Amino acid sequence: MTRKLSRRALALGLAASLGLAGCGSGGGTSETTAPTAPGGNGLEKTTIKVGALPIPDPVSLYIANAKGFFKEEGLTVEPVTITGGAAALPQIESGALDISQTNYVSTFLAVSTGKKIKIVADMYQAAPNTFNILVPKDSPIKTVADLKGKTVLVNNLRNIATLAVTSQLKAAGLTETDVKFAEKPFPEMGNAIKSGQADAGWITEPFITANQNALGFRSIADTMTGPTADLSIAGWMATEGWAKENPKTLAAFQRAIAKAQALASGDRKEIEAMLPTYTKIDAKTASAITLGAYPSTLDAARLQKVADLMLEYKYIPQAIDAKSIIATSAG
Structure with a gap:
């Protein structure tokens, strides 16, 4: 619905x-x-x-x-x-x-x-699905492994956001140095990604729902799985x-x-x-x-x-x- x-x-x-x-x-x-x-x-x-x-x-x-x-x-x-x-x-x-x-x-x-x-x-x-990595619906990024060399928006550097994403990168065979983290407030992430300022974003509610419904974003990973479950x-x-x-x-x-x-x-x-x-x-x-x-x-x-x-x-x-x-x- x-x-x-x-x-x-x-x-x-x-x-x-x-x-x-x-x-x-x-x-x-x-x-x-x-x-x-x-x-x-x-x-x-x-x-x-x-x-x-x-x-x-x-x-x-x-x-x-x-x-x-x-x-x-x-x-x-x-x-x-x-x-x-x-x-x-x-x-x-x-x-x-x-x-x-x-x-x-x-x-x-x-x-x-x-x-x-x-x-x-x-x-x-x-x-589950309270802290996800989102990308535009037409993005070529399908999995966490595809984030190599990409820019990922987080609300704060060296905090729960980067910790959660890094844990998923490790599971995909990558390290935190394989991506570029950039700070952006949650309310601004959707438009920033849509305009090409970044490739993906670590997003929580209510902004997951907002960006999926308003911009058609899709989730490539639930970051609260595995070691962060x-x-x-x-x-x-x-x-x-x-x-x-x-x-x-x-x-x-x-x-x-x-x-x-x-x-x-x-x-x-x-x-x-x-x-x-x-x-x-x-x-x-x-x-x-x-x-x-x-x-x-x-x-x-x-x-x-x-x-x-x-x-x-x-x-x-x-x-x-x-x-x-x-x-x-x-x-």
Whole structure:
């Protein structure tokens, strides 16, 4: 069934730093579950500012607010629109934000430079066809191997985009030096490729649907397969200091978010209803796009997979133990 993305959604000028931004079950190892006991009293802070991108990834923040999950915990959460997880790091360090969305590649990169960050809750995990390599319908490029010598657009260099594409290049017998990566915001990729500025693009939703419907683009690869299958994409971060100073507030946030994540995982209609309220994705598009998964728990094994891939492709100079950056629950 063909669906056209509205001009409003096509103009979505925000996803340039998707850490982007879905979830699924992790393999039963080393799991930190959000606390289950309710507790709205005795919070160190009753009002917190939380940074989020206007994209599908952090939908549970808005679900939790709309359903009163934060209120049940005695917590008032004020969402603040950010431009990217990496860009939000100075804001949580300065105290302008208490908690913020982050993508895991940016997080591990920051930790490798000595930043004291803790992941406090999971947010979004890749699912099939949520991060694809697209080409024009009449392009001679049929497979990843055909990308040799070509220019591939990504939203950010040396981040989840290039990591995902590089993993597919390796499977095709190529390396990252066999292609030229160039940066371009997601909303601009389609027209840039169509005009000949590049040969292909690493694209996520809602822009996959937009470019397929409006420009007839086709996918040559789902980049979340093989070593990147079900890859953890984004989560919620705080500084190590904030997490230590506000354990009860943190636990309240974790409980409410876990409840909203479970709701999002169990009922796509909840996501579809919420997206038009804080993004430029209209209701018709929200019902058509492919979504990732929304985990209710932090699984260290899933996060370790990201860190190990980054080490393999030399994004970080030495191994990082994912468990070391997960905030422990206050109970």
